[in-house]
Structure formats: structure tokens, C-alpha cells
Amino acid sequence: MLRFTFKETATEEEREHVLAAMRRTASVDSVSFSTVGQNLGDPDGFTHAYCVGITDLPALRRYMHDPVHLAGDPQIMPHLARIAIGPDLSDDMTPTLAGDILALHEEKAALYPEWAAEFGPLLAT
Template identity: 65%
Template sequence: MLRFAFRDGTTEEEKERVLTVMRRTAALDSVSFGVVGQSLEPHGGFTHAYCVGIEGLAALDRYMNDPVHLAGDPEILPHLARLAIGPDLCDDGDPGFGDKVMALHERKAARYPEWAAQLGPLLVTDA
């Protein structure tokens, strides 16, 4: 789950392009389902949301490192003012599952430091 807000001055055309790129990413083979659009409960200043269902850690690793996903982020991130990243929900009973997800994120950040540097200033952790 991602919750996000666009930067001030982002045009409607740019917003639609970002949402289109997100929908492309949400349609990857590693994704079971996806939805992208306006947030119906825009708390914390977030106006939009992106939610995907991903079946397990192996699929999540494929999703995070898929060339389509990697190509989309440079088109998306420059238009965002703030971003909160899940995971917000999991049906796996493993109490360490969240840590395993974070480990995948940290490996991606180490592998793509320019991506991590672009993402870092947008992250909101108290949302």
C-alpha cells in the first residue's frame, strides 16, 4: 500500500501519466490484484493511493526488481510531494514477516542507491 500526494504545480496531465505508470506496475505478473486512484479517506494530506496484492516474499522480490517497476519510479517520484509505504496488511502469520519485507527493501536500496536517494526525502513514517 502506498499513500501519496502530488507536488504543488503538478498538472492534471502529469498526474494522469503518473497514475498510468502506476497502473502498468500494478499489472505485473507478480501482482495478484492492484488498484490505483484517489484516496477516499485523505488523512495526513495524502490524496491518492496505490494498493497491490502480492503472494509471498519471492513474488515481492520479483515485483520490486522487475524492469517495468524500476523504469516507472523515475517517472513517478519527481511528481510526488510525500509518500507513505506499507506493508499495511498481511495474511501470513509469521511475526517477523514485516522485517523480511524491510530486508527486501534495504537490499533494493543498496542495489539502487540513486533510487533510494530519490525516495528518501519523500517518505513519511508517521502517517
């Protein structure tokens, strides 16, 4: 789950382009289901959300390094003001799952430092 807010300077055309890029990313083989659209009732002020269902950690690794995903991020991130990224929920009750997912994000950041530099400042604290 990714919740986000567009920059105030993002035009309607740019917003539609971002949502289209997110939908392309959400359609890669490692994703079981997805939705992209408005975020309803968020007390933190996030206006939009991106949610993908991914079956397991190997599928998540494939998703994170999929060429479609890697190509989409540079089209998306410049238009976002801030983001909050999950994991927010899982039916996998493994106690270490959140840490395992974080390790995959850290692995990606180490492999793609330019991605990490652009992504990091957007994270909501």
C-alpha cells in the same frame, strides 16, 4: 500499499501520466490484484493510493526488481510531494514478516542507490 500526495506544481497531465505508470507497474506478473486512485478519508492528507496484492516474499522480490517497476519509478517520483509506504496488512501471520519486507526494501536501496536517494526524501515521517 502506497499512499501519496502530488506536488502542487504537478499538472493534470503529469498526474495522469503518474497514475498510468503506476497502473503499468501494478500489472506485472508478480501482482495478484491492484488498484490505483484516490485515497478516501485519510487523516494524514494523502490524496491518492496505490495498492497491490502480492502472494509471498519471492513474488515481492520479483515485483521490486521487475524492469517495468524499475522504469516506472523515475517517471513517478519527481511528481510526488510525499509518500507513505506499507506494508499495511497481510494474511500471512509470520511474526517476522514486516522485518522481512523491510530487508527486501533495504536490499533494493543497496542495489540502486540512485533510487534510494530519490525515494528517501519523499517518505512521510
